[in-house]
Amino acid sequence: MYRSVKHLLALLFLALPLVGLVAQPAVGNSVTDLKKLLGIGTPENSFLNEDDAFAVQAIPAPGGDAIRVIFEIAEGYYLYRSKMGFTIEGGTAALSSAELPPGEKQEDEFFGLMEVYHGRVEINLPLERAHVGPEEVILHLAYQGCAEAGICYPPIKRKISLTLPPVEATASAPVDPEASEETGSFLVYMLAAFGAGLLLTFTPCVLPMIPILSSVIVGQGERLTRARGGALSIVYVLGTAATYTVAGVVAGLTGEQLQAYFQNIWAIGGLSLLFVIMALSMFGLYDLQMPSTIQSRLEGRTRGMGGSYSMVFFLGALSALIVGACVSPVLIAVLSIAIAAGDPVLGGLTMFSMALGMGLILVVIGFSAGFLIPHAGAWMDRVKQSFGVMLLGVAIYLLGAIPEVPVLLLWGALLIITGVFLGAVQALPKEKSGWQVLWKGVGIVLLIWGVLALVGGFAGKRDILNPLPLELLLGSDPTVENIDRDELFTQVPDMATLERELEAASRNNQPLLLNFYADWCIDCLRMEEATFKDATVLGGLERFVALQVDLTDPGNPLTKEIKRHFGVFGPPAMLFFDSAGEEQIRLRRYGYLSVGKFNQLISQLR
Amino acid sequence: MSASPTLRYRLLLIVATFAIGGGIGLWLWWSTLTQPEESFPPVSQLLSLKDVEGVVHPPSKWQGKVQLINFWATWCTPCRQEIPLFASLYSRWQERGLVVVGIAIDEVDAVRRFGDEVGINYPSLIAGKDGLGLLARFGGGQGLPYSLLVDRKGNIVERKLGMFRESEIEALIESYIGPG
Numbered sequence: 078m079y080r081s082v083k084h085l086l087a088l089l090f091l092a093l094p095l096v097g098l099v100a101q102p103a104v105g106n107s108v109t110d111l112k113k114l115l116g117i118g119t120p121e122n123s124f125l126n127e128d129d130a131f132a133v134q135a136i137p138a139p140g141g142d143a144i145r146v147i148f149e150i151a152e153g154y155y156l157y158r159s160k161m162g163f164t165i166e167g168g169t170a171a172l173s174s175a176e177l178p179p180g181e182k183q184e185d186e187f188f189g190l191m192e193v194y195h196g197r198v199e200i201n202l203p204l205e206r207a208h209v210g211p212e213e214v215i216l217h218l219a220y221q222g223c224a225e226a227g228i229c230y231p232p233i234k235r236k237i238s239l240t241l242p243p244v245e246a247t248a249s250a251p252v253d254p255e256a257s258e259e260t261g262s263f264l265v266y267m268l269a270a271f272g273a274g275l276l277l278t279f280t281p282c283v284l285p286m287i288p289i290l291s292s293v294i295v296g297q298g299e300r301l302t303r304a305r306g307g308a309l310s311i312v313y314v315l316g317t318a319a320t321y322t323v324a325g326v327v328a329g330l331t332g333e334q335l336q337a338y339f340q341n342i343w344a345i346g347g348l349s350l351l352f353v354i355m356a357l358s359m360f361g362l363y364d365l366q367m368p369s370t371i372q373s374r375l376e377g378r379t380r381g382m383g384g385s386y387s388m389v390f391f392l393g394a395l396s397a398l399i400v401g402a403c404v405s406p407v408l409i410a411v412l413s414i415a416i417a418a419g420d421p422v423l424g425g426l427t428m429f430s431m432a433l434g435m436g437l438i439l440v441v442i443g444f445s446a447g448f449l450i451p452h453a454g455a456w457m458d459r460v461k462q463s464f465g466v467m468l469l470g471v472a473i474y475l476l477g478a479i480p481e482v483p484v485l486l487l488w489g490a491l492l493i494i495t496g497v498f499l500g501a502v503q504a505l506p507k508e509k510s511g512w513q514v515l516w517k518g519v520g521i522v523l524l525i526w527g528v529l530a531l532v533g534g535f536a537g538k539r540d541i542l543n544p545l546p547l548e549l550l551l552g553s554d555p556t557v558e559n560i561d562r563d564e565l566f567t568q569v570p571d572m573a574t575l576e577r578e579l580e581a582a583s584r585n586n587q588p589l590l591l592n593f594y595a596d597w598c599i600d601c602l603r604m605e606e607a608t609f610k611d612a613t614v615l616g617g618l619e620r621f622v623a624l625q626v627d628l629t630d631p632g633n634p635l636t637k638e639i640k641r642h643f644g645v646f647g648p649p650a651m652l653f654f655d656s657a658g659e660e661q662i663r664l665r666r667y668g669y670l671s672v673g674k675f676n677q678l679i680s681q682l683r
Numbered sequence: 684m685s686a687s688p689t690l691r692y693r694l695l696l697i698v699a700t701f702a703i704g705g706g707i708g709l710w711l712w713w714s715t716l717t718q719p720e721e722s723f724p725p726v727s728q729l730l731s732l733k734d735v736e737g738v739v740h741p742p743s744k745w746q747g748k749v750q751l752i753n754f755w756a757t758w759c760t761p762c763r764q765e766i767p768l769f770a771s772l773y774s775r776w777q778e779r780g781l782v783v784v785g786i787a788i789d790e791v792d793a794v795r796r797f798g799d800e801v802g803i804n805y806p807s808l809i810a811g812k813d814g815l816g817l818l819a820r821f822g823g824g825q826g827l828p829y830s831l832l833v834d835r836k837g838n839i840v841e842r843k844l845g846m847f848r849e850s851e852i853e854a855l856i857e858s859y860i861g862p863g
Contacts, residue, residue, distance in 0.1 A: 124825060124844065160758075187763060187797060221758065227845045228826040229759035231788065231815050 127230045129634055130154045134641045135216050135237045141244040144202040144216060146175075150195055153225045158192035160232065161200070162219035169207040170214050170241060176201040193222075206244055213240050213662065237642065240662050263423070270427040273411050274434020283435050285474060286317070286396055288467035290439050292355055293389055294446045295461050303447030310443020312386050314436030316393020318429050325428025326421040328412050342479050348395060349472040356472070359465030361458065397432070466495050477539065480596055485534030488541045492527030496520040540606050565609055565618070566592060566625035571635040572642060575624065582622040583658035588682045590621045593640065593650040595628040600669040601649040611672045617679045651675075653682055732786065732808035735795045740806055748782045749860045750833040751852075754810075754818050756789040757797045762828040765846045766801055772852065773805040779860050780835070782806070788814030788827065834859050 124130075132149040146163070150156055158180040165172050177200055180192030202216075216237045223229035277283055290313050294306050411431050412424075469491050477484040499520030505513055526544075533544030569575045575591070582589040594601045608614055626639050628648050639645075643652060643660070653664040664678055733739050753769055755762035766785075773783040783805040787794045791809050798807060810817055815824075822842055823829035832841035832855060841855055 126825065157758075185760065187757060187800070223760060224826070227761040228828065229756070229761060230826045231818070231824075 123226065124224055124228055125151055125154070127233050128638060130224065130230070131156060131220065131222055131233065132634075132641075133218060133220075133235060133237075135218075135239055136644070137239050137241045138201075139242060141204075141206065141211075141242040143204055144239065144241075146200040146202060146216075146218065148194065148198040148200075148220070150198065150222070152196075154222060155193040155195050155225065156198070156220055156222035158194060160219070160221035162217075163200075163202055164217045165202075165204075166215050166217065168212040168214040168241065170212070171205045173203045173205055176203065204241070206241070210243050211240060211662075213238065215239070238660075239644065263426070266423065266427050267430040270411050270431040271434040274431040275437060277431075277435050278438045281474075283438065285471045286313075286439060287442060288464055288471055289352070289355075289392070289396055291442065291446065292359055292461075292464040292468050293385075293392065294443060295457075295464050296355070296358065303444065306447035307440065307444040309386070309389050310436075310440045310446075312389045313393040313443075314433065314439050316390040316395075317397035317436060318393075318432035319390070320394045320397035321428040321432035322425045325412070325424035325426070328424050328428075330421045330424075342481075344398070345475050345478055349475050351395075352468045352472040352475075356465040356468035359461045359468065361461070462498070466491065478596075478602065480602070483534055484539050485530045485541065485544055487534075488544070489527045489529075489531035489534055492523045492530060494527075496522075496524030496527060499523065538606075539602070543607070565615065566594075566623045569624045569626050569639065572638050575626075575639060578622060578624055579654065579658050582654070583656060585622075586656045587620060587622050588656050588679075589654040589658070590618065590623045590679070591643075591652040591654065592623065592625045593628055593645055593648040593652075594625050595648045603669055604649055608670055608672055608675050614672055614675055614679075617676055621679070621682075651678070653678065655682055732810055734806060734808050735791055735798060740808060745782045745784070746837065747835055748780045749776075749835055749856060750831075751781065751783045751856070752786060752831040752833065753783065754786050754788060754814070754823055754827055754829040756787055756827055757793040758789065759827045761846050763797065763801070765828055766803060768847065768849055768852070770802065770804050772856065776856060776860065781856060781860060784808065786810050786814065786817070788812075788818060832856075832859065835861075 130151045131154065132151075133146065135144050135146045137144055144165075148156060158177055161175065161177060163172055163175050178194075178198065180194045183191045183193050185191045206212075216239055218235045218237065219232060221230065221232045290310055293313065294309055297305060297309070411427055473484060473487045473491060476482045476487065497520070500513070500517045501520030501524040503517070505517060530541060530544040533540075533546075536545075538544055538546070567578070569578065569591075579589060594605075596602075626636050628636055628640065630636070645652070647667070649668060649670075651664075651666045651670065653661045655661055661682065664681060666674075666678065670678070731739060731741060751769065751772070753762075753765070755766070757763065769783045769785070773781065785803060785805060785807040786809075787807065788810050790811065794807065794809055797803075818824060818827075818829060821829075821831060821839070823831075823844065825844055828844075828846060830841075830843045830847065831839050832843075834840045840859060
């Protein structure tokens, strides 16, 4: 029996392709069918479409005196230098002749010597402008290219809308050969970026890092000295700066946001897990230390420094990658300098100084920790435990970016357990101190908050600061509850759909909101949960056509095209179009918008 | 509880049969999905075009022949490389009822200059700038060279983006031209 079954199975597997062939409906010419079956002879199979083969973007130079056009030509494809054409319309700007870099020479038996471009090509288009303020223009591009595998694309025409920045008096700096002036403007950029970093101190870009770093410092226990606390925090900040620098370089090179690629379930989940492990060691459940042999060897080598500096550096780099991917308008502004300049060095350096600015508070905390934190004893254990709780909070905050995680239930659990630890459900002893009463009180507050969070979590809510909206309790506001984001926003998959929608909106004399969203974007989720659920916002948006572009997959060429078309750096972004279909650039906003701010914006549109 | 060997193999057989059957079903379903149902205008709409001398060639002219219609342009290097192959095919198969028709998405002067240089022995028509729309209507919007093979009944039976290999196009012509 065993053998026969085995044979039968083998026979079945062998026969499978034959069965397929026979089962294929035999219609038309047998040659064609055979070819179709084998997947050859279908024309579109192996060539990229023209926009993937020749990705193009145009970026106004920061000085307003030029446009930089960047072609990213796929491998195995090329563009003809002589077929490049650029014209500009709208506004007062006029193009002087394009500065085409030399191409690779190719002998053509018919046309003679031809120059072609491979890979990345940057073309500078110097502008003559009569108007010095910001203005909107449309750049027309024409180009033509081929695949080395043997096809040529018909001549391609594209339009890109741009907003030219105001003309600066010092706009000639980037082209100016004088090094002194260039370093001067470099220095200004660096200082501005450092200042921007300082501004970010009390935003979600930095705040979650405070418990992370503090836990590391507290975890040093008896080895903690004043110098060591400071040194550790500097190393941590340098770690974050490394990540931001790489992000800046990548932005300068490709115009992409590096961090988008790390906002996925694995990276966030992994880092959250690491924080949970660190937190548990804060509770003294175990000692998170390297094996003593390794530890003593490292200590021997870097005497007086300890072996954990590289770990702390790495932790810093990792935290910046995932925690720091906050799209705050400030971060966008700094990153856009790098993207607009298309300069990896400038991009890296600005992001580096911004990271230092962001890290200043961390270094201050690190140094003061040496003064403030006791080295041992029960008090020390309390401090460690509270940092452990904060670390768990950071882990939950990170997980909140993943829609599948019931984040309020986790918050509820954390709050309730913390409350219990604080003695919320224990009777106070007869001879109680004021401290004991206070801690029990805090414990009870956390316990109740946790219970509310659990209830809200089971009702599908996600906001820990508003776990149980009143409407939910009263059941009074069904309209708000019933409108979810799919209904409020029409999803726009590609540029063609968007153009149709824009046209239809202006025909109906309706203003239009274009919202860029991504699952990995924490501020987007916050807006979905708060701003776009608010009754006044929904009411205000009634007269609008509300569209949404989902940038969750950073590699999707269709949504990338929309992003590029409008020069949007990343989500969340709100673009407002008036009823004539014109984008109101001055209303464009990046980052989180509260109900008030959002209402104020849409009230400006007729 | 452990099933007897016989029972276990019988179960295995049943599962395998279902799996294979399901697989075939899925595959068939998938292949109907991925086989695009394309329809093109009849080839007779294609060819009321002028040649380099300004002579109009009505499409009816090549009725009953196997037609190899090649869209090309002088600005397309692979297209130009393919032309000698078409010239050779035409001279070898003309007697048996093959006609090659070149349609240049290009200007008359460039085509004339190229024709003088290389020697195009088959009908060479000019579609000019409007040729791109024509090309797209026959499923070739993506690029050049793009070729259609039309059987004696006037049906488009093959289309090809990119250059033909000589053996490939010869086998195709052989299969459609018949004893002629």
